[in-house]
Amino acid sequence: MLGHELARSSRVRPALRKCRSSRGSTKVKLSILVNEGPYTHQASDSAYQFTKAALEKGHEIFRVFFYHDGVNNGTRLTVPPQDDRNVQKNWSELAEKHKLDLVVCIAAAQRRGILDEGEAKRHNKGEGSANIAPGFRISGLGQLIEAGIEADRLVVFGD
Amino acid sequence: MTTLHMVNKSPFEKNAMQSALGHALKGDAVLLFEDGVYGALKGTTVASELGRIAGEVKVYVLGPDLTARGLGGDGRIADSVTVVDYNGFVDLVTTHQRTQAWL
Numbered sequence: 001m002l003g004h005e006l007a008r009s010s011r012v013r014p015a016l017r018k019c020r021s022s023r024g025s026t027k028v029k030l031s032i033l034v035n036e037g038p039y040t041h042q043a044s045d046s047a048y049q050f051t052k053a054a055l056e057k058g059h060e061i062f063r064v065f066f067y068h069d070g071v072n073n074g075t076r077l078t079v080p081p082q083d084d085r086n087v088q089k090n091w092s093e094l095a096e097k098h099k100l101d102l103v104v105c106i107a108a109a110q111r112r113g114i115l116d117e118g119e120a121k122r123h124n125k126g127e128g129s130a131n132i133a134p135g136f137r138i139s140g141l142g143q144l145i146e147a148g149i150e151a152d153r154l155v156v157f158g159d
Numbered sequence: 160m161t162t163l164h165m166v167n168k169s170p171f172e173k174n175a176m177q178s179a180l181g182h183a184l185k186g187d188a189v190l191l192f193e194d195g196v197y198g199a200l201k202g203t204t205v206a207s208e209l210g211r212i213a214g215e216v217k218v219y220v221l222g223p224d225l226t227a228r229g230l231g232g233d234g235r236i237a238d239s240v241t242v243v244d245y246n247g248f249v250d251l252v253t254t255h256q257r258t259q260a261w262l
Contacts, residue, residue, distance in 0.1 A: 028253040035262070042193045042224075046167070049223075050252075053245035059253065153252055156165075156260035 029060045031147035035158030037069035038087035039080070044073055047157035048090050055098050063101045063147040064091075066136075070158070071109045074102065074136040088133050095135030102136045103143045114138070161186045163255040167193035167262070170205045175261040180208055183216040190243075190251055192221035196228060199240045206237050213239040221248060 032051055036043035051061055066073050078088045095102050104114060113131070115123070116138045120130040132138060148154045164179040166189060176198040179189050191198050198205055199220035209218055222242045225231045236242065243251065252258055 026253065030252070042167070046193060049245050050248055054249045054252075057246060057249055059249065153258055155252055155258050156262070157167075158260065158262045 027059055028152045029062050029150070030054055031062045031151035031154045032064040033144065033147075033154060033156045033158075034064065034066050034070035034073060035068045035156065037072035038078070040069065041159055043157040043159060044070070044087050045085070047155075048087065048094070050155065050157070051100075052094060055094075061098065061100055062151040063103055063143065065103050065105070065144045065147050066108075067105045067141075067144065068108055068158075069112070071104045071112055071114050074104045074109070074133050075114055075131050076133040077131050092133050092135040100135065103139050103147075104132065104136055105144070106138050106140055109138055160257070161188070161255045162257045162259050163187070163251050164189045165258060165260045166191050166195040166198065167260070169194040169197040171197060171203075176205065177208065179259075179261045180212055180216070183212065185215045188217045188219060188251055188255060190219045190221065190248065191240075192224050192248070196220050196224045196230060199225070199236050200230065201235060201237050209237050209239050217241065219243045219247065219251060221245070 032047055034044060034047045038044040047064070051064060055061060073088055073091055075088060078086070080086050091102060094100060109115070110119065115125060115130050116132040117130045119138060120126070162183070164183055164187060166176045166179050168175040170176040172194065176191065176195060183189055199218070200206065218240045220236060220240050220242055222231065222244050225242065
């Protein structure tokens with residue numbers, strides 16, 4: 001499994017240098033770790049609100065990594081009530097707007113039935129069973145380690 | 160090297176806040192958010208712990224999480240605690256060298 005995870009971790013982003021915003025405050029490169037599923041306590045909501053605020057202040061989000069039950073943020077099959085927030089959609093839209101790298105841990109995802117096209121095919125789950133949400137991708141734990149190394153801060157949200 | 164200690168559990172449920180306050184060094188900050196905001200209230204059994212570290216460690220509480228729990232009114236929060244919004248939360252992360260989530 002480790003070899004497989006590492007093989008999927010080959011995508012490396014070039015490190016960006018810290019730069020100064022027009023207001024003179026230092027811009028910081030942040031990585032976010034989400035360890036809790038949506039609609040559980042509040043971690044997914046806090047992580048989303050924090051990420052949004054950081055982006056609006058001009059900071060860079062190097063990556064958002066979803067681990068443990070956090071991978072449940074990345075299924076496209078959620079249908080929350082219309083008067084409730086849509087946590088999964090919020091992430092997808094934020095990713096689209098800011099070109100975020102949303103990474104779901106492969107081992108945690110497979111345990112919980114979060115599959116992309118490749119994984120669905122590899123495990124013979126049948127046509128149309130891939131359920132990874134737009135803007136998310138499945139990869140290995142190496143991506144979390146890299147997120148911790150490349151970013152100036154790793155901010156952890158969980159239960 | 161300063162640390163932002165993030166506490167998201169009520170001190171009446173878990174000991175995360177007490178642990179964070181016990182480990183925080185001079186110049187560190189503690190942010191109470193999610194159910195952690197209950198630790199910022201005045202007149203509770205844990206309020207004295209906030210006073211004990213005042214001056215060495217700054218304690219902040221996330222305003223939106225107070226409001227979400229009906230605690231946003233005046234006079235409910237201990238005097239030594241500062242209310243911040245999500246922008247303030249981001250600033251706390253970027254102005255300290257590390258963050259530690261006391262999950």
